[in-house]
Amino acid sequence: MKAVVKYGKGKGLVEIREVPEPKIKEDEILIEVKAVSVCGSDLHIYHDSHPYWPPMILGHEFSGVIAEVGKEVKGWKVGDRIVSETRTGSCGVCYICQSGFPQACEQKRPYGIGINGAYTKYVAGPPRLLHRLPDNIPFEVGALIEPIAICVTSILERCGLQAGESTMITGPGPIGLISVAISKATGARLIGVTGRGSDEGLRFEKARELGADFTINVDQEDPVQKVLEITEGLGVDILIETSGGEKAIHQAFEMVRRLGRVCAIGISGKDTVSIPYDRGIFKALRYDFCFSSSWTAWEKTIGLISKGLLPAEKLITHKLPLEKWEEAFHLLENLQAAKVILIP
Ligand SMILES: [Zn+2]
Ligand SMILES: [Zn+2]
Known part of the structure; x- marks a missing residue:
C-alpha cells in the first residue's frame, strides 16, 4: 500500500513509499482509512520541531471502517464505521492512567507520531481506542473529531x-x-x-x-x-x-x-x-x-456533531487525494486553508 512516510530525523525527509499492509495481533483491529485530516503537528514533524519516532507513517486525525477483527476482540465487527483516539502505547497502569487521564501517560506513542499512522490505506491498533461514528457523520467530518475533542477537553472539561x-x-x-x-x-x-x-x-x-x-x-x-x-x-x-x-x-x-x-x-x-x-x-x-483529549470529550464531540449542534463540516476548506499531501501542507503553511482532508 502507498503511505506518506517520515523516514528519518531532521527537516523534511517525508515521501510516498510502498509499504507492506499491517498484520494485526489477536487483540487488535485493522482499520481501512476513509479520510485523514492534516494537522499542524504534521507540519511541525515535517519541519522537525515536534517530538516523533521515525520511521513512521504520518497522520493521527482519521476515520474509517473496520476491515479485520482479531480473534480476542469483542464488540466490533468488519464494516463498523469508526474513529480512533490516538493514545496508542498509554500503559493503563501508571498513576496518570489510573487517575483517568491515559492521554497524558508518559508511555504514549500516538498514531502518526510514535507509531504508523493514517496517511495510508490501513492502520492496525487496539480496539480500546475506538468510538462509533454515527451514519449521519461523513468520514471527512469524522476525521476532524480528534482536534475537536482536544478543544472540548480543554475548553469545556478543563476550563x-x-x-x-x-x-x-x-x-x-x-x-x-x-x-x-x-x-x-x-x-x-x-x-x-x-x-x-x-x-x-x-x-x-x-x-x-x-x-x-x-x-x-x-x-x-x-x-x-x-x-x-x-x-x-x-x-x-x-x-x-x-x-x-x-x-x-x-x-x-x-x-x-x-x-x-x-x-x-x-x-x-x-x-x-x-x-x-x-x-x-x-x-x-x-x-x-491543556494537552490532548479525553475519552469523554470524544463522546461529547460525536454527540454534538451528530445532533447538528456543531457544524464541523464548515471547517473543511479542501479535500485532496493522499498523493497531494505536499499541496495540502503548502495550503496550510500559506494560511490558505482551515482544515484539509486527504483521501487515501
Ligand atoms: Zn492533530
Ligand atoms: Zn500510563
Missing part, C-alpha cells in the same frame, strides 16, 4: 466554559476556529477572535461563519484596548490562547477579566516564554495548560 460566558480566542488557525465553534455550541454570549492581516481573507471569514461576533486584526488595532472597549472595561471570562505567540500570551493577561481563566492550547515552540506573573496574581487568574 469549564458555561452558557452565557464570553470567550476571546487568540489565533484563527484550525484550533482557533474549532474553539469558536465550541464557544458557539456552548452558548457563549460574546465570541471574539484575534489574527493578523493575513487572516483577513479566509480565516476571519470562517470565524464569523462559525459564530464569532467580532474579529480583531492585531496588525491594525490594539486587541487589549478593543476587548476592554467591547466588554465595558471588564475583560472576557475565558481567553482561549491558540497562537502560542509570546505577545498574544502577554495580552491574554490583560484581555481576560479579574478571576478569569486562560485556556492555553497553542504551543509556543520555545523553551521559555516570559509572562506578567504579578499581574496574574493580582487579577487572581487561572491559567490552564
Whole structure:
C-alpha cells in the first residue's frame, strides 16, 4: 500500500513509499482509512520541531471502517464505521492512567507520531481506542473529531466554559476556529477572535461563519484596548490562547477579566516564554495548560456533531487525494486553508 512516510530525523525527509499492509495481533483491529485530516503537528514533524519516532507513517486525525477483527476482540465487527483516539502505547497502569487521564501517560506513542499512522490505506491498533461514528457523520467530518475533542477537553472539561460566558480566542488557525465553534455550541454570549492581516481573507471569514461576533486584526488595532472597549472595561471570562505567540500570551493577561481563566492550547515552540506573573496574581487568574483529549470529550464531540449542534463540516476548506499531501501542507503553511482532508 502507498503511505506518506517520515523516514528519518531532521527537516523534511517525508515521501510516498510502498509499504507492506499491517498484520494485526489477536487483540487488535485493522482499520481501512476513509479520510485523514492534516494537522499542524504534521507540519511541525515535517519541519522537525515536534517530538516523533521515525520511521513512521504520518497522520493521527482519521476515520474509517473496520476491515479485520482479531480473534480476542469483542464488540466490533468488519464494516463498523469508526474513529480512533490516538493514545496508542498509554500503559493503563501508571498513576496518570489510573487517575483517568491515559492521554497524558508518559508511555504514549500516538498514531502518526510514535507509531504508523493514517496517511495510508490501513492502520492496525487496539480496539480500546475506538468510538462509533454515527451514519449521519461523513468520514471527512469524522476525521476532524480528534482536534475537536482536544478543544472540548480543554475548553469545556478543563476550563469549564458555561452558557452565557464570553470567550476571546487568540489565533484563527484550525484550533482557533474549532474553539469558536465550541464557544458557539456552548452558548457563549460574546465570541471574539484575534489574527493578523493575513487572516483577513479566509480565516476571519470562517470565524464569523462559525459564530464569532467580532474579529480583531492585531496588525491594525490594539486587541487589549478593543476587548476592554467591547466588554465595558471588564475583560472576557475565558481567553482561549491558540497562537502560542509570546505577545498574544502577554495580552491574554490583560484581555481576560479579574478571576478569569486562560485556556492555553497553542504551543509556543520555545523553551521559555516570559509572562506578567504579578499581574496574574493580582487579577487572581487561572491559567490552564491543556494537552490532548479525553475519552469523554470524544463522546461529547460525536454527540454534538451528530445532533447538528456543531457544524464541523464548515471547517473543511479542501479535500485532496493522499498523493497531494505536499499541496495540502503548502495550503496550510500559506494560511490558505482551515482544515484539509486527504483521501487515501
Ligand atoms: Zn492533530
Ligand atoms: Zn500510563
